[in-house]
Amino acid sequence: MNIFASLQKYATKFEVSNTRDFDPEELAQVSSAKVVASQYGLSVCFYMKEGCQKYIPLSRDSSACIGDEVNLSTAKILTLVKDGESINRIEI
Numbered sequence: 001m002n003i004f005a006s007l008q009k010y011a012t013k014f015e016v017s018n019t020r021d022f023d024p025e026e027l028a029q030v031s032s033a034k035v036v037a038s039q040y041g042l043s044v045c046f047y048m049k050e051g052c053q054k055y056i057p058l059s060r061d062s063s064a065c066i067g068d069e070v071n072l073s074t075a076k077i078l079t080l081v082k083d084g085e086s087i088n089r090i091e092i
Contacts, residue, residue: 014080
């Protein structure tokens, strides 16, 4: 038996497993979206029509700045995975 097979992996990187557009249902729920500062760096703040706000971190490859409006018809949702863990990022 390989001694390394059962050991925890460290310093692995997330890789893009899926890229998609916002679907019509998602677009209908959002009144606007803006880039904001967050504890994870930059995030997209979604101002929901129901009155609340929701956040998804911005992709590190995006060149947006704090305060930029996000055009959801061109923005992409990235799903990143590593070792059974999955996260979403927004790419603009």
